[in-house]
Amino acid sequence: MVVEKKNMTNTDVCVLIAGTGGGGTGTELIKAFKLATHRYKIVATDMWANSFGLSETPYRYTIPPASSSNYIDTLLKICKKENVQAVATGSEPELKQVAKNAHLFEENGIHVLLNPWKVIEMCTDKYELMNFLTSHGIRCPQYFLYEKESDLDKIPKYPIIIKPRVGGGSQNVFIAQDKEEVSFFTHYLKKYGYEPLVQEYVGTHEEEFTIGVLYADNGKLLTSIAMKRMLGSGLSTRQTIVNPNSKKKYMVSSCISQGLIDDFNELRKEAEKIAKIIGANGPVNVQCRKTDDGIIPFEINPRFSGTTGPRSLVGYNEPDIFCRYKLFGEIPAKVEYRYGYVVRSLIEKYISLDEIKNTPTI
Numbered sequence: 001m002v003v004e005k006k007n008m009t010n011t012d013v014c015v016l017i018a019g020t021g022g023g024g025t026g027t028e029l030i031k032a033f034k035l036a037t038h039r040y041k042i043v044a045t046d047m048w049a050n051s052f053g054l055s056e057t058p059y060r061y062t063i064p065p066a067s068s069s070n071y072i073d074t075l076l077k078i079c080k081k082e083n084v085q086a087v088a089t090g091s092e093p094e095l096k097q098v099a100k101n102a103h104l105f106e107e108n109g110i111h112v113l114l115n116p117w118k119v120i121e122m123c124t125d126k127y128e129l130m131n132f133l134t135s136h137g138i139r140c141p142q143y144f145l146y147e148k149e150s151d152l153d154k155i156p157k158y159p160i161i162i163k164p165r166v167g168g169g170s171q172n173v174f175i176a177q178d179k180e181e182v183s184f185f186t187h188y189l190k191k192y193g194y195e196p197l198v199q200e201y202v203g204t205h206e207e208e209f210t211i212g213v214l215y216a217d218n219g220k221l222l223t224s225i226a227m228k229r230m231l232g233s234g235l236s237t238r239q240t241i242v243n244p245n246s247k248k249k250y251m252v253s254s255c256i257s258q259g260l261i262d263d264f265n266e267l268r269k270e271a272e273k274i275a276k277i278i279g280a281n282g283p284v285n286v287q288c289r290k291t292d293d294g295i296i297p298f299e300i301n302p303r304f305s306g307t308t309g310p311r312s313l314v315g316y317n318e319p320d321i322f323c324r325y326k327l328f329g330e331i332p333a334k335v336e337y338r339y340g341y342v343v344r345s346l347i348e349k350y351i352s353l354d355e356i357k358n359t360p361t362i
Helices: 025-035 071-082 092-100 102-107 117-124 126-135 149-154 179-191 265-277 308-313 318-328 353-357
Strands: 013-018 040-046 059-062 086-089 143-145 160-164 174-176 196-200 208-216 221-229 237-242 249-253 259-262 282-291 294-301 332-334 340-342
Touching: 013 025, 013 071, 013 318, 025 040, 025 086, 025 308, 025 318, 040 071, 071 092, 071 102, 086 092, 086 318, 092 102, 092 117, 117 126, 126 143, 126 196, 126 294, 149 179, 160 179, 174 179, 174 237, 174 249, 179 196, 208 265, 208 318, 221 265, 221 308, 221 318, 265 282, 265 294, 282 318, 308 318
Parallel strands: 013 040, 013 086, 040 059
Antiparallel strands: 143 196, 160 174, 160 196, 208 221, 208 282, 221 259, 237 249, 259 340, 282 294
């Protein structure tokens, strides 16, 4: 990676990652910072002492959950103790709390590696996001909020996707192939306090992409990468349904992406356009399918992705790029990364009882 040199430093940069539970974005961020060519001191926090990510660094703390009234004060206390220069988050609760209170970190000289709260708030509300994109000329799946049984008459064709209006990590996302299934899944979500969003099932699972865009300061920093998802395995697929009549297969992806990284220039340009439209000032992930009408986004995650590790593995290290930009104003002249398949698996880690006992709790 070639960079414009501005106030560069060879000393360790200290970054805190809030929320480092196993299999999530927090551990992906740790992977990325460890793969960076620059040196990082990584401070990890989590609400669980036996968190996978905590054991990845000697600088670790068990802290209250993000819902706690003293969560932000606890993070600030750790930041001051460890001389933290930048903060990133590994889960949605931490993302929201830190974004809402970003000014408190900035006032203490700590850079927040997140989008503005208004962007995060809109993108995590899938209904408002679809409204916004549609109003700005972006082709989206047909959608509506389910409120009553007669709403089922609004469905033009099946299958359709049912998901919570607010939520992430592919949780509680279902495929329905008829009114009976729609009724079941919508009532199930409503029973547990979710507002169901009904969304058109677009394209095919063979043409699903996750596209990462770093867009900051009105495009002063702009980079992107695209992966064509490999669906079908138990790891990357949340649900598979085969239509009993047509025998056609329908799939919903999980939050663990693997697949082909290639140039995909046209798709990346479309995703960059979307990042600009939503007012991003940080990392954005466009989840979409490629169709005859171009790419159709069905979700946008306004944060670092669960694919951060695989991207860093091929040479596209978003956390490192964004952190160096925020701290030192470094802008990559060109980000070169390798093309090919990135596949994933599960690994195990042993954590001794002494290690847990010796993790500070704040």
